Amino acid sequence: MRRLLLLVSLLSCAPSQGRDSFVLTVALWGRLGQLHPINQEGEIVAVASPWVFEKLASIDATGNLRPVFATSVERVSGSRLRVSLRRESTFSDGTPVTDADVVRSLSGHHLQIQSPEHGVLLVEASEPGVSAEMQLTEANIFREVNGRFLGSGPFVVASENDGEVRLVRRRTERARVNEVRLIAYPTPRQAFQHTLKGDANMIVELEPRTIEILDGVPSLRVLREPGHTADAVMFNTRLSRAERVAIAGALNSEQVRELAYESGACTESREAHPEQPPMIPSGPALDVLSWGPFDRLAMSARRGLAERGGEVVSLPVQEVLNRVHSGQFDMIPARPLMWPPSVMVRIWHTGGPDNLTGYSNKTVDAALDAGDWAAARAAMLEDPPAALICTRERIAVVDARIKNAMLGPWELLETLPEWEVSQ
Amino acid sequence: MTNRRRIALQLTALVAACGVVPLVLLAVFGLQILRRRGEGASQEALHAIAEQAAARIATYIAQQREMLRALAMAVGTQTDVERRLADVSLDAPSLGKLRLVSADSPTGARPRALKPEQIAAALRGTEVASDTYIVELSPAMDVCVPSGKRGTAVCATLDLLELQRQVQRIRVGEQGYALAFDRGGRLVAAGSGAMRAAVLSGEPVPESPLAAGLVNGTPAPARLRNGEGRDVLAGWASLTNLGWTIAVEQPAEEALRGARTALQFLGGGAAVILMASIAIGYFFARRMLAALELEERFRTAGRIAAGVTHDLGHRLTILRQIEQLAAMNDPDYLPRIRDALASEVITLRRFVTDFSDLTREAKPQDFIPIELNAFAESILANAQGYANEAKVGLEVEKAPSELWIRGDRYLLERAALNLTRNAIEASKPGAAVRLRVDRSDGQAVLAVQDQGAGIAPDRIDTLFDSFSSTKRSGVHLGMGLPNVRRIVVAHGGLISVKSKVGEGTTFRLALPANGNQSSSPSAPATMP
Numbered sequence: 001m002r003r004l005l006l007l008v009s010l011l012s013c014a015p016s017q018g019r020d021s022f023v024l025t026v027a028l029w030g031r032l033g034q035l036h037p038i039n040q041e042g043e044i045v046a047v048a049s050p051w052v053f054e055k056l057a058s059i060d061a062t063g064n065l066r067p068v069f070a071t072s073v074e075r076v077s078g079s080r081l082r083v084s085l086r087r088e089s090t091f092s093d094g095t096p097v098t099d100a101d102v103v104r105s106l107s108g109h110h111l112q113i114q115s116p117e118h119g120v121l122l123v124e125a126s127e128p129g130v131s132a133e134m135q136l137t138e139a140n141i142f143r144e145v146n147g148r149f150l151g152s153g154p155f156v157v158a159s160e161n162d163g164e165v166r167l168v169r170r171r172t173e174r175a176r177v178n179e180v181r182l183i184a185y186p187t188p189r190q191a192f193q194h195t196l197k198g199d200a201n202m203i204v205e206l207e208p209r210t211i212e213i214l215d216g217v218p219s220l221r222v223l224r225e226p227g228h229t230a231d232a233v234m235f236n237t238r239l240s241r242a243e244r245v246a247i248a249g250a251l252n253s254e255q256v257r258e259l260a261y262e263s264g265a266c267t268e269s270r271e272a273h274p275e276q277p278p279m280i281p282s283g284p285a286l287d288v289l290s291w292g293p294f295d296r297l298a299m300s301a302r303r304g305l306a307e308r309g310g311e312v313v314s315l316p317v318q319e320v321l322n323r324v325h326s327g328q329f330d331m332i333p334a335r336p337l338m339w340p341p342s343v344m345v346r347i348w349h350t351g352g353p354d355n356l357t358g359y360s361n362k363t364v365d366a367a368l369d370a371g372d373w374a375a376a377r378a379a380m381l382e383d384p385p386a387a388l389i390c391t392r393e394r395i396a397v398v399d400a401r402i403k404n405a406m407l408g409p410w411e412l413l414e415t416l417p418e419w420e421v422s423q
Numbered sequence: 424m425t426n427r428r429r430i431a432l433q434l435t436a437l438v439a440a441c442g443v444v445p446l447v448l449l450a451v452f453g454l455q456i457l458r459r460r461g462e463g464a465s466q467e468a469l470h471a472i473a474e475q476a477a478a479r480i481a482t483y484i485a486q487q488r489e490m491l492r493a494l495a496m497a498v499g500t501q502t503d504v505e506r507r508l509a510d511v512s513l514d515a516p517s518l519g520k521l522r523l524v525s526a527d528s529p530t531g532a533r534p535r536a537l538k539p540e541q542i543a544a545a546l547r548g549t550e551v552a553s554d555t556y557i558v559e560l561s562p563a564m565d566v567c568v569p570s571g572k573r574g575t576a577v578c579a580t581l582d583l584l585e586l587q588r589q590v591q592r593i594r595v596g597e598q599g600y601a602l603a604f605d606r607g608g609r610l611v612a613a614g615s616g617a618m619r620a621a622v623l624s625g626e627p628v629p630e631s632p633l634a635a636g637l638v639n640g641t642p643a644p645a646r647l648r649n650g651e652g653r654d655v656l657a658g659w660a661s662l663t664n665l666g667w668t669i670a671v672e673q674p675a676e677e678a679l680r681g682a683r684t685a686l687q688f689l690g691g692g693a694a695v696i697l698m699a700s701i702a703i704g705y706f707f708a709r710r711m712l713a714a715l716e717l718e719e720r721f722r723t724a725g726r727i728a729a730g731v732t733h734d735l736g737h738r739l740t741i742l743r744q745i746e747q748l749a750a751m752n753d754p755d756y757l758p759r760i761r762d763a764l765a766s767e768v769i770t771l772r773r774f775v776t777d778f779s780d781l782t783r784e785a786k787p788q789d790f791i792p793i794e795l796n797a798f799a800e801s802i803l804a805n806a807q808g809y810a811n812e813a814k815v816g817l818e819v820e821k822a823p824s825e826l827w828i829r830g831d832r833y834l835l836e837r838a839a840l841n842l843t844r845n846a847i848e849a850s851k852p853g854a855a856v857r858l859r860v861d862r863s864d865g866q867a868v869l870a871v872q873d874q875g876a877g878i879a880p881d882r883i884d885t886l887f888d889s890f891s892s893t894k895r896s897g898v899h900l901g902m903g904l905p906n907v908r909r910i911v912v913a914h915g916g917l918i919s920v921k922s923k924v925g926e927g928t929t930f931r932l933a934l935p936a937n938g939n940q941s942s943s944p945s946a947p948a949t950m951p
Contacts, residue, residue: 189559193623196616209584210560215591216600217616259513295520299513312509 022421024399025181026413027191027200032184035157035165036149037140038108045165047204048182050414052092052167053140053151056083056102057133059410063340065133069102069141069152073133079369080124081132087119091143091150092170101143109135129352131345133371137410154417155180169417177402177419195220201399204412208265214397223396225407226267228339231260232386233288233301233331234357242281244384247331249277251304251387260300266390285310286330291320294333297389301331324356332357338391340410341373348376348385359385431712435704439697447693454686461682462656465673466645469595469658473671476593476601477660480586484564484665487581491518492550492568495577499523499570508577519580524567526574534565534578542567545576554666555605560623561587562611587612590669599673602628606666608635615672618650630657634668637661643668646675734774738767780837780906785913790829792937795867796821799858802836806843815847816855826860826867828934830914838907842871842930845903849875849928866916866933877924886920907932 026047033043037053040046050058057073060066065073072084089097102121103113110130114122125132143150155167162184169178183200185191192210195203196217211222233251235244250256257266287310290298295314302309310330315323323329334356337343345368346352350360361383367376394412398405401422406415494515498507508521524533526546533542536553545551545567553565561584567576586603590612593601600614608631610621621628628650633643643659655672656679662669745763748756799819810817839858846856850873859870878886887908907930911918916934 189623192560193620196623197620212584212588212591213560213619213622215616216614217619262516296513296516299509303510303513311506 022177022401023179023181024177024202024402024416025183025200027183027185027195027203029185029188029191032162032165032182034160037105037142037151044184045160045182047411047413048155048165048167048180049140050153050411051155051180051417052153052157053142053149054089054153055137055140056085056106057136058414059137059340061409063342065136069097070136073136075371076122078124079132079371080122081136083121083123083136085119085121089152091152092156093145093150095143095150097141097143097152102141104143105141106135106139109139111135111139129345129349129355131342133342134346175420175423177416177421180416195397202397204394204396204407206395206397208393208395209262211395211397219400220397221400221405223394223398223405223407225394225409226339227392227394228337228343228408229335229392230338230388231294231297231333231335231390231392232388233297234334234336234386235384236327236330237357237359237385238327239286239330240281241383242278243283245382246278246280247286247305247308248384248387250280250306251301252389253277253304256300256304257390259303260297261390265392267393268391280305280308283308287311287313289320289323289329289332290314291317291333297333301333301387301389321356327358334386336386338388341377342371344368344373344376348380357385361385428709431705431708434708435701438704439701442700447697450689450693454682454689457685458679458682461679462646462675465656465678466658469599469656469671469673469678470645470660471658472593472595473601473658473660473669476589476671477662477667477669479589480603480667480669481662481665483586483589484581484583487517488550488552488566488568490515491521491566491577491579491581494518494521495568495570499575499577500572504570517582517585519563519582521577521579523570524576524578534567534580536563536565537567537578542576545569545578546574548573548576554607555583555611557611557623557625558582562605583611590614593671595671595673596677598677599671602630602634602670602672604631604634604668604670606635606638608632608668611667615649621650630670630672633659634670637668638663638666643670738770741767777903777906780834783834785831785834785910790831790914793828793830793832793835795826795828795860795869795934798832798835798839799860799869802839802843803858805836806840806847809844810847810856813847813850814852815850816853817843817847818855818857820857820859822860822862826862827937828867828914829937830934831910834910835914838910838932839869839871841903841907842932846871846873846875846928846930849873851875862936863933865936867936868931868933870929870931872927872929874927877926878920878922878928879924880922883920883922887918 028044028047030044031042033040033045035045035048035052037049040049054069056068056070057065058068067073069086069089070083071086072082074082076082085099085102091097091101099115099118099121103115106113106121106123110126111132112124112126116122123132123136125135141152154171155169158166158168158179160166164184165182167180167182169176172178183194185194191200191203192206192213194200196213198219201220214220214222235247239247252268257268286305286308288298288301288305290312291314295312298312298314302312320329320332324332336347336354346354348355348359348361348364349368350362350365361379363379364376364383367373367379394407396407396412403420403422405419408414494508494511498504498511501507504523508523512518512521522528522532524542524545534553536556537545537551541551541553548569550568551566555562555564557563558580561582563583564581565578566581567578570577590601590603591614593599593614595601601612602610602614602618603612605611608627609625610618610628610631613619613622618628620626629648630643630650633647637643637659638661644657645659646654646656649655649672654675656675657673658671660669661667741763745760745767748760748763796819799821803817803819807817843856843858850856854874856874857870857872859868859872861868861870887904908918911932911934914934916932919931919933920928921931922928
């Protein structure tokens with residue numbers, strides 16, 4: 001009897017191989033890249049960044065800052081923020097994270113940083129068009145040791161090559177995802193195909209029409225969350241304010257959305273703009289530059305312009321950028337970030353790093369500087385830099401055994417470490 | 424198990440075998456026919472669904488091409504045809520990107536799935552269409568129609584996502600689905616989620632060669648194993664012009680569920696009815712047997728009473744005569760009275776012994792080995808006195824070797840002595856009675872043969888029935904031969920009789936031979 005009890009005790013203490021062997025395999029496409037904490041733009045492996053490298057803050061579902069490595073973030077005056085740091089955090093090699101590590105991690109993010117006391121930082125944007133809040137959500141906390149980057153997040157990279165990155169949780173947790181494989185396929189179609197085949201059990205950034213193909217696949221379920229970007233038609237600021245107001249009203253219409261997108265692709269409701277938009281003033285025909293995936297939107301916008309509709313000119317991306325920088329365009333489709341509200345500083349503030357069309361409005365700038373997003377939006381309605389047409393959803397498909405999977409609210413898969421796996 | 428229960432079960436089984444088994448067989452054949460009919464009906468239904476789907480797909484393609492022809496004729500000759508075509512594609516997204524193709528169009532601007540000779544034909548004014556192919560995630564088809572302007576054609580890449588949707592929407596029951604294949608057997612749309620990866624990868628599925636064969640006129644099977652190894656029923660239809668094949672499949676398990684449920688229901692019902700009939704039959708058979716047994720007991724009691732009344736009445740008459748002699752108080756009669764009383768005592772003792780034999784049961788656990796030759800000698804020794812009185816010869820004819828049986832020696836002796844005494848009584852003075860021991864067909868046989876008057880043939884059949892004796896002289900309850908048969912049967916043996924009137928009778932006891940055994944104690948039997 002004693003031996004039996006001992007055996008039962010041992011069995012209950014031993015980790016269950018089957019129970020914890022769930023592996024989440026994410027199908028991606030394009031260049032995978034290597035996971036590191038600095039400037040991973042264009043590398044799809046960046047989707048794993050929040051699991052390995054913590055940030056001081058992220059953004060919650062309401063668009064406000066949510067402390068991550070920081071324990072609190074307070075606005076002390078103007079754009080200056082007071083950041084209290086979490087203590088007793090360690091990097092993946094077990095060494096503690098110091099204030100100096102955090103300050104070093106924030107360098108290169110256009111911030112002025114002071115450390116008035118241990119565990120506290122005063123942070124302020126060092127140049128116009130930079131949002132200190134947004135920088136806190138982008139800077140990864142790390143330490144470089146012998147050419148390797150250590151993070152303080154719950155996962156570490158176990159192995160990586162050109163086609164696959166394998167990450168494992170630093171401390172195994174029951175009923176959680178403890179191992180993640182990121183596999184890069186050459187094309188979206190191949191990624192999707194391998195997901196359907198069962199080689200992967202998650203795929204992200206799907207087009208709405210692909211969801212139909214997943215009907216009747218019980219092992220997968222669809223995740224849909226509001227997107228952070230909107231398909232828009234940006235204006236050349238030499239168009240008069242009256243023209244831009246009228247054109248924005250005409251293009252932000254259900255008619256244009258129905259022409260440009262499949263039914264249900266946009267989250268805008270049909271009743272969003274019930275009032276009749278002002279007539280577009282007469283004038284010369286307006287051309288629409290088209291590029292990449294925006295052919296239908298460009299043609300739909302041209303039809304929305306009615307008598308003012310000119311040509312739709314399809315060009316390679318680089319040429320489009322050249323024309324935009326030189327001001328040789330009337331209108332151009334783009335997909336700017338629209339959420340969280342603080343991102344407006346980067347896109348619409350005079351001289352903002354992502355302000356491609358050179359939009360400038362003093363009232364908007366003042367509101368953005370004060371962090372008054374509602375006032376900034378109101379001012380932009382009076383002087384629109386673009387016609388916002390369609391907010392797209394973020395769509396992913398994930399293994400149906402994961403109970404609380406969700407996208408966002410800020411970075412696409414930032415909540416993955418908290419996902420629970422059905423036993 | 425008591426005799427009554429065993430007989431009741433046998434009766435019940437007989438009734439069941441005669442009445443229910445034919446019904447069950449009939450039901451099995453009927454259900455088999457039902458199952459086959461059900462499968463045929465399911466296959467016909469799947470075929471009809473496939474035909475409907477094929478018709479819808481053909482109609483959809485025809486509509487798209489008709490729309491393209493109408494648009495081409497409407498705008499093909501306009502000066503700003505390119506812009507108009509681009510504008511039109513906004514209103515008809517299923518036509519994909521529309522473009523005007525001429526001999527000068529660069530390769531990249533030409534439909535990719537059309538061969539150069541097809542494009543040349545299109546530029547000469549012939550409508551041409553490609554086979555279907557997969558673009559991104561859905562099937563597509565390139566079509567060029569005359570533009571109305573010499574040397575140009577309006578070309579479109581039809582987005583056949585709607586066809587994919589149509590195929591995916593087809594549901595048969597809970598698990599039935601449709602598949603669409605192109606001319607080469609490539610899966611282009613699948614209602615089964617598990618097979619959709621093959622749509623994108625182009626990998627063949629088990630149905631691929633069947634679909635390709637159907638386009639070429641080879642019939643496809645109506646039952647097969649699908650890619651998951653499941654047994655499925657299938658209905659097929661082909662679109663000759665498009666080169667597509669539609670297969671509608673449903674797992675046989677689900678398709679035949681109705682027939683199987685009926686089969687189970689009827690089979691279960693038949694089993695329940697059979698069990699119920701057996702139970703009822705058993706119940707009533709036992710009741711009837713009990714009633715019959717009771718009646719038989721009364722009849723037996725009556726026969727016993729008649730026999731006892733007759734025999735004891737006879738004895739009472741003799742005793743009354745002795746009493747009358749005694750009442751005369753004549754000393755000369757005393758010896759006669761003494762002899763008569765002694766004789767009556769012997770007679771009544773035998774009477775009691777006969778009854779006593781009837782109550783003794785043979786118990787196999789008490790059986791002992793008995794050598795039959797020695798046993799016959801013992802019987803001879805015991806009956807010799809009685810034979811001498813009757814002036815009848817008595818002899819034993821032994822088997823050439825020892826012959827062993829197992830049994831209750833007392834009961835077997837009662838049986839053998841009974842037969843021997845009957846034989847002596849049936850023999851005339853000077854005749855002989857022979858006890859013959861023999862082995863026959865693995866049985867040990869003891870035959871008792873006399874040279875008496877024989878038994879009338881009409882009595883042979885009732886010879887072993889109780890109280891059927893006709894002797895009725897002296898003490899003869901009529902239980903002798905029935906008791907002999909009871910004893911032999913209790914030993915697993917058989918008794919038979921052969922008799923010829925005027926020549927004699929032979930009773931034959933056949934008992935299971937039991938190999939060589941050690942000698943049995945041969946306690947002498949006593950003549951009753």
